[in-house]
Amino acid sequence: MDQTVISVSHDEIRDPAAHAAKVIRRERVRIDAADRAILDAMRGRFEAVAAIGAAKRRAGLPVYDAAREAALYARISEMAGDLAPAALALWRVMTAAARRMEGLDVRHEEADRADQAAQSALPTTLTLELPDAAMLTTVTTILAVHECVPAAMTWDGAARRMTISVTEGSAWAPAMLSDLTAQGVRIPEMEKVAEMAAEMTTGQAAEQSAPSRPRCGLLGRKLGYSYSPAIHAALGDYDYDLHEVPNEEDLEKFLKETPFDGLNVTIPYKVAVMAHCATLSPRAKAIGSVNTLVRRPDGTLHGDNTDDAGFTAMVEESGVDPAGKTCVVLGSGGASRTVVAVLKRMGAKRVVVVSRRGEDHYGNLARHADAALLVNATPVGMYPNVDASPVEDLSVFPKLEAVLDLIYNPPKTKLLADAEKRGIRTVNGLRMLVVQAAVASALWGCSAYDAKRCAAIEAAIRLGEENLWLVGMPGVGKTTVGGLLGEALGRPFVDLDAEIERVAGMPIPEIFRTRGEAGFREIEAEAAMTASRGRGTVIATGGGTVLREANRRAMRESGTVVWLQRDLSRLPTEGRPLSEAKGVEKLYAEREPIYRAAAHLEVDANLLAGAEAVAEHVIGRLMRA
Ligand SMILES: Nc1ncnc2c1ncn2[C@@H]1O[C@H](COP(=O)(O)OP(=O)(O)OP(=O)(O)O)[C@@H](O)[C@H]1O
Ligand SMILES: O=C(O)C1=C[C@@H](O)[C@@H](O)[C@H](O)C1
Numbered sequence: 001m002d003q004t005v006i007s008v009s010h011d012e013i014r015d016p017a018a019h020a021a022k023v024i025r026r027e028r029v030r031i032d033a034a035d036r037a038i039l040d041a042m043r044g045r046f047e048a049v050a051a052i053g054a055a056k057r058r059a060g061l062p063v064y065d066a067a068r069e070a071a072l073y074a075r076i077s078e079m080a081g082d083l084a085p086a087a088l089a090l091w092r093v094m095t096a097a098a099r100r101m102e103g104l105d106v107r108h109e110e111a112d113r114a115d116q117a118a119q120s121a122l123p124t125t126l127t128l129e130l131p132d133a134a135m136l137t138t139v140t141t142i143l144a145v146h147e148c149v150p151a152a153m154t155w156d157g158a159a160r161r162m163t164i165s166v167t168e169g170s171a172w173a174p175a176m177l178s179d180l181t182a183q184g185v186r187i188p189e190m191e192k193v194a195e196m197a198a199e200m201t202t203g204q205a206a207e208q209s210a211p212s213r214p215r216c217g218l219l220g221r222k223l224g225y226s227y228s229p230a231i232h233a234a235l236g237d238y239d240y241d242l243h244e245v246p247n248e249e250d251l252e253k254f255l256k257e258t259p260f261d262g263l264n265v266t267i268p269y270k271v272a273v274m275a276h277c278a279t280l281s282p283r284a285k286a287i288g289s290v291n292t293l294v295r296r297p298d299g300t301l302h303g304d305n306t307d308d309a310g311f312t313a314m315v316e317e318s319g320v321d322p323a324g325k326t327c328v329v330l331g332s333g334g335a336s337r338t339v340v341a342v343l344k345r346m347g348a349k350r351v352v353v354v355s356r357r358g359e360d361h362y363g364n365l366a367r368h369a370d371a372a373l374l375v376n377a378t379p380v381g382m383y384p385n386v387d388a389s390p391v392e393d394l395s396v397f398p399k400l401e402a403v404l405d406l407i408y409n410p411p412k413t414k415l416l417a418d419a420e421k422r423g424i425r426t427v428n429g430l431r432m433l434v435v436q437a438a439v440a441s442a443l444w445g446c447s448a449y450d451a452k453r454c455a456a457i458e459a460a461i462r463l464g465e466e467n468l469w470l471v472g473m474p475g476v477g478k479t480t481v482g483g484l485l486g487e488a489l490g491r492p493f494v495d496l497d498a499e500i501e502r503v504a505g506m507p508i509p510e511i512f513r514t515r516g517e518a519g520f521r522e523i524e525a526e527a528a529m530t531a532s533r534g535r536g537t538v539i540a541t542g543g544g545t546v547l548r549e550a551n552r553r554a555m556r557e558s559g560t561v562v563w564l565q566r567d568l569s570r571l572p573t574e575g576r577p578l579s580e581a582k583g584v585e586k587l588y589a590e591r592e593p594i595y596r597a598a599a600h601l602e603v604d605a606n607l608l609a610g611a612e613a614v615a616e617h618v619i620g621r622l623m624r625a
């Protein structure tokens with residue numbers, strides 16, 4: 001015989017009504033506290049939704065993210081366990097409210113309609129299978145609470161089965177159904193609909209985390225220079241391949257025959273791919289340039305533009321507000337179209353597009369002497385043609401506040417270096433590249449957009465791709481700290497003095513003796529130039545490498561220059577010919593302004609305990625820079 005152990009307190013036996021009153025009082029306190037916590041959490045949730053919506057709008061991103069919502073339902077369902085039906089109903093109401101709060105668009109209405117459709121897919125008669133007969137009162141109470149007055153109702157006590165019917169055209173309240181299922185009532189008809197809904201959501205979620213990795217990549221003509229593979233590898237777990245297509249005529253065949261889920265598109269195909277897209281996002285259409293293709297389930301392509309969000313971030317980084325100002329954009333290709341659209345949206349007074357054969361060309365730049373912002377949207381100056389610049393003489397623009405170069409490799413193009421010499425603020429294309437990649441990745445459903453993540457990736461790339469030069473007085477610790485940095489960052493380390501000795505085949509003091517300082521400086525300049533062509537190398541210079549302007553330029557243009565400083569009294573002089581001959585004080589007085597001019601960052605090693613601590617500090621500073 002079944003034995004159920006019921007624990008009953010003495011209180012309850014003596015006075016069940018008083019005991020019930022006590023339990024109700026106690027539990028209602030808990031319910032009130034839970035309701036308060038739920039309301040607080042809801043408020044926090046809505047605030048977060050509003051903040052995300054506002055940020056997305058500012059960045060020109062789509063506010064509604066179907067993939068994220070599908071993933072959310074899948075997650076809630078998993079977390080909620082046996083509470084899943086009730087929790088999903090609650091979250092549906094909340095996400096619908098959030099969508100309304102964010103301002104409706106077609107897709108929100110579609111989602112609302114999908115919810116309603118799921119409810120109306122239920123037949124007019126439902127079977128309620130109760131876990132035990134005693135639940136009957138609870139069930140009828142739930143029906144009453146939800147104002148459900150069935151047109152017909154049957155009860156089969158032996159089978160613990162109730163049927164309820166509504167008249168044609170009325171719907172079952174979703175909250176009532178989930179209250180019933182939350183009490184353990186099985187509703188077979190609803191399970192079928194829930195299965196359909198689950199298929200819908202997990203189907204979408206499965207699309208993003210499908211067992212086969214999403215296949216994404218970059219389409220262009222020459223792609224060896226691109227940082228995109230590194231960025232996408234940091235953004236998420238999906239394939240990102242480079243597809244070099246030499247001719248526009250081959251595009252159609254490529255797009256038809258290559259299996260991919262999403263592609264970035266770069267020079268020179270951003271306009272040409274539009275003809276192969278079944279649909280275009282409003283921004284891609286308005287700008288007339290596509291840099292992101294999304295393969296839709298039916299195999300057709302959707303074209304979007306994420307450069308827009310990227311360039312917006314780049315302008316923000318410059319700190320210059322284009323509103324009411326003249327902006328000159330070099331180049332008239334796909335990238336230029338995006339730049340023009342963003343600048344106009346930001347309220348620029350005049351946006352002049354300069355092209356080789358247009359009305360505004362490189363021969364009449366002086367027409368736009370009032371320009372506050374100059375943007376290079378041409379590939380001139382891009383690796384490997386690093387000595388080229390689209391503008392020979394920036395003095396034609398005496399009012400420039402900032403120069404923006406969409407090129408990110410090299411980090412400092414000749415154009416940016418010229419601007420920097422004139423004290424003009426410069427921004428390269430790295431932030432734009434990272435932001436456009438992150439937005440594309442979100443469109444492919446490969447990762448969620450996260451500004452903090454973008455900043456970290458940007459810093460890591462800067463660290464990983466650019467050279468890191470250490471300058472400072474002889475004996476300050478360049479070789480020691482440089483070696484530690486190379487090790488910690490997993491990057492090649494070059495000690496310029498060691499290179500010079502290797503090339504000359506003799507120790508430095510001997511070079512000074514046999515060829516004089518001038519002879520040494522020649523070999524040093526050659527070694528600095530060779531090192532500057534490397535990518536992601538940590539380079540310890542000799543104490544005097546900064547003396548030549550050409551060396552300083554090569555350093556600054558190929559990466560970050562860190563100036564190490566230590567009290568002069570602590571610097572060893574042995575084996576360092578200039579320190580020995582001149583004395584460190586005199587040497588420092590001569591060189592201090594030169595180090596200052598060369599350096600991006602100054603590091604006071606006196607405040608740090610030992611070379612390891614200095615290396616660690618440098619890494620921290622670079623990550624924040
Ligand atoms: N932060 C530090 N604290 C204490 N000692 C240090 C520190 N950095 C370097 N040293 C020591 O100072 C000496 C000189 O360092 P190192 O040879 O790295 O200097 P350098 O800048 O490369 O010199 P040079 O210009 O002659 O190439 C070494 O003995 C090194 O261990
Ligand atoms: O160089 C690159 O990798 C890219 C540059 C831009 O054209 C981007 O629009 C493109 O998505 C990727």
Ligand SMILES: [Mg+2]
Pocket residue numbers: 478479480495497540541542
């Ligand atoms: Mg050294």
